[in-house]
Amino acid sequence: MEDDTMPRTTFLPVVRELARCYQAFERLSGRHIRQLGLTAGQFDVIATLGGTDGMSCRELGDATLITKGTLTGVLDRLAERGLIERCACSGDRRSITVRLTPAGQALFDNSFDAHLAHLKPAFDQLAPDELAETGALLARLREALESEAPDCCEIQNN
Template sequence: MGLTTTQFDVIATLGNQPPMTCKDLGEKTLVTKGTLTGVLERLEVKGILERKLNPEDARSQMIGLTKEGQALFERVFPMHLQHLEKAFSKLSEKELAEVTKSLQVINHIFTN
């Protein structure tokens, strides 16, 4: 799709969402601040995302997709879902249940 894994992760996180702070984006993507800064700069240069001052805190910026970025999200995300569906369809119902349970445990560890 012409995107790095991290670029795709950022676009997928911002897609169909209101703009968010860099801190929130980093927490949602698990991308370090240093890496995220470079990724955001490259996506901004490509016209995929924009930064605006945070109206609630002028020390931070709100990161959101541009119209072009949202169109890119709407084009690539369905392909990503098809790719995942193809991969996960190879699992039995029991295996899928086990994977789901394991991911829920991992999610709980990271969010609590």
């Protein structure tokens, strides 16, 4: 028997494909985002804030998965360029509200649709039910991965 040479696991190909697929996405997406003069993190913030009336750094960090310390730097660079503004307009005076400026909103309005248009030809190569199935399976896998990664509990943050 040649069982010694059998793959050690059945999930390794999925790991590989997940990584390759994400990297391929990042390459296609990132190229366009860089053309807009933004980094991936900056675009993430703009896209998250777009269409909202602002949110706190904590909410923004949770939504974008950008680390607290990094977020300050990202917001600094976006604020320098006049795309976002910070204001102390919430009840809790420890907290600030981050929102898009009119210029940031304009960038969002233009760039977000343009970005989707940039990505669309790739995703159009899959049938709608394939896309739906992909999304559903990825959600299943994400839940499984998160259940093993105990940082969903933000209790031990200090």
